Amino acid sequence: MSNYPCTSQLELEENGDILVIRLMGVWEMDRNAPSFQEFVKKGDIRADISELMLEARGLEEWDSSLLFFLNQAKVWADGRSMTFNCDCLPDGLGRMMLQTQRVVDSRVEVKDPEGHPGFAEEVGKHSIRIFRDGSVFANFVGEILLSFLRLLVGKARMRWVDCFRAMQDSGPMALPIVGLISFLVGVTLAFQAADLLGDFGSEFFTPAFVALAMVREMGPIMTGIVLAGRTGAAFASTIGSMKVAEEIDALRTLGVSPLDYLVLPRVIGLSIMTPLVVIYSNALGIIGGMLVSKVKLNMPVQTYVKETFLNIDATDILFGLIKSSVFGVIIAYAGCLRGMNCDSSSTGVGRATTSAVVTSLLFIIVANSIFAVIYSIYEI
Amino acid sequence: MNKVPHIEVKDLVCAYGDYLVLRDISFEIKRAEILVIMGRSGCGKSTLLKHMIGLREPAEGKVYYDGKDFTSSSEAERESMLRKFGILYQGGALWSSMTLEENVAFPLEEYTDLKRSQIHDIVEMKLSQVGLKGFQKFYPSELSGGMRKRAGLARAMALDPEILFFDEPTSGLDPISSKRLDDLILNLRDLFNTTVVVVTHELDSIFSIADQAIMLSPKEKTIIGCGNPQELIRNSGDPTVTDFLSRMGGRQPA
Numbered sequence: 037m038s039n040y041p042c043t044s045q046l047e048l049e050e051n052g053d054i055l056v057i058r059l060m061g062v063w064e065m066d067r068n069a070p071s072f073q074e075f076v077k078k079g080d081i082r083a084d085i086s087e088l089m090l091e092a093r094g095l096e097e098w099d100s101s102l103l104f105f106l107n108q109a110k111v112w113a114d115g116r117s118m119t120f121n122c123d124c125l126p127d128g129l130g131r132m133m134l135q136t137q138r139v140v141d142s143r144v145e146v147k148d149p150e151g152h153p154g155f156a157e158e159v160g161k162h163s164i165r166i167f168r169d170g171s172v173f174a175n176f177v178g179e180i181l182l183s184f185l186r187l188l189v190g191k192a193r194m195r196w197v198d199c200f201r202a203m204q205d206s207g208p209m210a211l212p213i214v215g216l217i218s219f220l221v222g223v224t225l226a227f228q229a230a231d232l233l234g235d236f237g238s239e240f241f242t243p244a245f246v247a248l249a250m251v252r253e254m255g256p257i258m259t260g261i262v263l264a265g266r267t268g269a270a271f272a273s274t275i276g277s278m279k280v281a282e283e284i285d286a287l288r289t290l291g292v293s294p295l296d297y298l299v300l301p302r303v304i305g306l307s308i309m310t311p312l313v314v315i316y317s318n319a320l321g322i323i324g325g326m327l328v329s330k331v332k333l334n335m336p337v338q339t340y341v342k343e344t345f346l347n348i349d350a351t352d353i354l355f356g357l358i359k360s361s362v363f364g365v366i367i368a369y370a371g372c373l374r375g376m377n378c379d380s381s382s383t384g385v386g387r388a389t390t391s392a393v394v395t396s397l398l399f400i401i402v403a404n405s406i407f408a409v410i411y412s413i414y415e416i
Numbered sequence: 417m418n419k420v421p422h423i424e425v426k427d428l429v430c431a432y433g434d435y436l437v438l439r440d441i442s443f444e445i446k447r448a449e450i451l452v453i454m455g456r457s458g459c460g461k462s463t464l465l466k467h468m469i470g471l472r473e474p475a476e477g478k479v480y481y482d483g484k485d486f487t488s489s490s491e492a493e494r495e496s497m498l499r500k501f502g503i504l505y506q507g508g509a510l511w512s513s514m515t516l517e518e519n520v521a522f523p524l525e526e527y528t529d530l531k532r533s534q535i536h537d538i539v540e541m542k543l544s545q546v547g548l549k550g551f552q553k554f555y556p557s558e559l560s561g562g563m564r565k566r567a568g569l570a571r572a573m574a575l576d577p578e579i580l581f582f583d584e585p586t587s588g589l590d591p592i593s594s595k596r597l598d599d600l601i602l603n604l605r606d607l608f609n610t611t612v613v614v615v616t617h618e619l620d621s622i623f624s625i626a627d628q629a630i631m632l633s634p635k636e637k638t639i640i641g642c643g644n645p646q647e648l649i650r651n652s653g654d655p656t657v658t659d660f661l662s663r664m665g666g667r668q669p670a
Contacts, residue, residue, distance in 0.1 A: 193526070197513075277512075278511075281507055281512070282505040283510070283511050283512065285466075285505065285509065286503070286505060286510075286571075288471060289469050289501060290498065291494075291495040291498045291499065291526070
């Protein structure tokens with residue numbers, strides 16, 4: 037405070053049953069203006085005071101900090117049913133104060149004060165939210181199925197351009213990143229297998245290990261993760277922004293179902309494209325394994341290829357492809373669901389995008405486990 | 417003449433979940449009448465509009481068009497009613513992945529059996545009506561806010577609707593464009609007997625186009641004034657309405 041030659045000052049004077057507060061100096065927010073509460077706490081104020089009077093003869097400059105002080109004073113005075121006398125304040129200050137007061141008064145409804153809810157309340161709220169989310173998920177599945185049925189009987193108006201665009205985005209456009217990731221996963225698998233199997237002197241099974249792991253698990257999962265991050269997020273943000281701009285409303289009021297028009301093409305596009313990308317991913321993974329086997333185990337390429345095809349069969353590949361088609365549906369489903377339920381704001385779009393990715397990853401992993409159980413029961 | 421009001425809203429209650437927005441909303445609009453829904457920000461004007469066009473389902477009450485129940489109509493009935501609406505949304509709500517031409521053509525492709533060339537001609541005509549001839553191949557993102565709004569209007573007018581709904585049509589437009597839009601609304605009404613519902617709080621527009629106005633209040637959550645704005649300003653009896661229409665009569669807000 038000593039840095040400033042002139043700071044805010046107060047003087048208190050009791051004049052009969054009138055409490056006079058004199059405001060002086062410069063009242064600025066960054067000059068440590070006093071708070072009214074502290075001021076009241078410090079000064080011993082007699083109980084029989086009936087009027088609070090403010091004077092500002094020595095006041096030099098002021099900003100909102102003074103306004104804030106005055107408002108606190110007014111609330112304090114009103115709380116003790118004192119007269120609040122601001123007649124001696126400069127004109128502008130008085131008017132400004134009145135305006136602040138009025139804004140507070142004209143608020144129609146004050147939102148419930150949200151303090152810290154109790155533990156039980158939190159648990160209850162969360163449970164309700166989970167149930168509500170569950171029904172939202174289920175509803176959307178139903179709506180997509182209905183929309184698909186409408187398409188089958190030729191009643192749905194689908195936007196094929198969107199379908200092709202979804203296929204392009206999740207297919208050709210995603211190949212570089214899917215390729216790189218799959219290749220590296222293949223390399224990693226091969227290193228692990230070579231080390232682990234080498235301990236038992238059976239490095240020779242490396243091609244089998246890489247091929248089976250890629251085709252049955254890693255190919256579909258890695259592709260699913262990349263597409264969830266790329267395409268699923270894009271779906272959520274596109275549809276979410278359309279919702280914010282009322283474009284979805286504009287479709288609805290034309291009698292066009294946004295499900296048929298926007299969601300269905302994306303679901304169909306991804307369910308077709310994902311298995312195709314997975315085939316590519318499998319191939320790149322196996323090539324990665326081949327490279328490691330060649331370098332580390334000195335295994336000829338022909339042997340590697342022969343071993344690979346000896347150990348996987350059509351069922352394994354089909355298993356992975358069916359799974360990945362389901363992953364495609366999940367990604368499109370999660371992306372569209374989050375987009376359609378997006379809040380109408382730009383943060384809403386961001387949240388929708390994030391939660392689309394999280395939802396699809398979660399569902400992909402869950403679906404993958406279910407597939408693992410089903411296939412193990414039927415011993416595929 | 418037909419005695420049945422073109423639009424009738426009866427005992428409408430609008431709520432978002434438990435949160436009541438509006439209650440006891442009842443009014444009628446005759447054919448070829450221009451109704452303005454006005455009120456201060458946050459009073460539920462747009463919400464009321466959304467309930468009228470079926471984007472939100474009322475908590476209670478009904479909306480009738482030509483005496484036909486819209487609220488509890490079947491899907492097919494509702495579709496045939498929606499076909500007669502033209503709606504201009506606040507930001508235009510053009511589909512961003514389509515060009516202006518595709519945007520305006522969409523309702524025509526959806527509801528008519530016109531040939532491609534015919535649609536092309538109609539689109540050109542509608543776009544020139546709103547002063548956007550030559551912009552057919554532009555995407556919405558390449559246009560200014562005002563142009564998007566006008567293009568939205570061209571799309572709303574594509575099917576020669578019987579009822580036009582406007583959600584804050586002149587907000588964000590310069591005075592000249594606002595005036596043009598107001599004139600266009602009046603022309604549409606005079607030429608095609610279009611019934612028009614406008615949500616706005618722009619006084620100039622209210623006084624130049626409205627046959628009838630209803631004023632909503634966030635405090636009472638219902639209609640607090642109803643009638644021709646010229647008469648409302650003189651004898652509504654409610655100071656809130658008079659203050660609104662006269663910009664507080666030039667007084668300092670008290």
